[in-house]
Amino acid sequence: QVQLAEFGGGLVQFGGSLRLSCTASGSAESFYAMGWHRQATGLEREMVARMWSDGATVVADSVKGRFTISRDNAKNTVYLEMNNLKPEDTAHYYCYAYSPKIGRDFWGQGTLVAVSP
Numbered sequence: 001q002v003q004l005a006e007f008g009g010g011l012v013q014f015g016g017s018l019r020l021s022c023t024a025s026g027s028a029e030s031f032y033a034m035g036w037h038r039q040a041t042g043l044e045r046e047m048v049a050r051m052w053s054d055g056a057t058v059v060a061d062s063v064k065g066r067f068t069i070s071r072d073n074a075k076n077t078v079y080l081e082m083n084n085l086k087p088e089d090t091a092h093y094y095c096y097a098y099s100p101k102i103g104r105d106f107w108g109q110g111t112l113v114a115v116s117p
Contacts, residue, residue, distance in 0.1 A: 002026040002106050004095045009111030016115070017083045022095030022108055024076040031097040034071055034078035038091035038113075045094065049080060063089070085115045 008020040024031060035050030049059045049069035057069055066085075071078040078095065095108035 002097070002099075002102070004097060004106055004108035006093070006095045006108045006111040009093060009113050011114045011116065012085055013116050014085065014087060016085050017081070018085065018113060019082070020080040020093055020095075020111060020113075022078050022097075024095075024097050024106070027076065027099065027102070029099060029101055030073045030076055031099050033096075033098040034076075035069060035096045036078070036080045036093055037096055038089075038093045039110075040088075040091040043091075048093070050096070051078065082113070085113075087115045087117050090114050 003026050004022055004024050006022045008018060012018050030053060033050055033052050036048040037045050038048050039045040047060055048063055051057045051069045051071050053073055066083050068081040092110040092112050094110045098105040
């Protein structure tokens with residue numbers, strides 16, 4: 001059974017930094033795509049960043065230049081380095097992984113990132 005475990009959320013001041021990590025367990029295969037989505041109170045979940053196994057990435061315009069995604073395929077782990085955080089970045093951040101061999105995507109439980117003004 002595949003599970004995603006997220007770490008690194010917390011409270012940070014405006015302009016601060018945090019690093020999120022997410023490790024997928026329960027699969028012997030690496031995931032084709034891994035990434036992060038977020039959902040703020042009252043808003044829909046949105047994609048933040050995604051990285052494919054070949055190294056290609058996509059990053060939302062709202063965080064481009066401030067957030068960096070990386071991954072360690074051997075460890076089935078994806079990271080999100082968040083710099084220059086703003087109050088509008090406050091949200092629950094969810095790890096995402098997709099495996100075409102298994103035929104579905106997977107989601108973590110979410111970790112809260114809160115940025116104070």
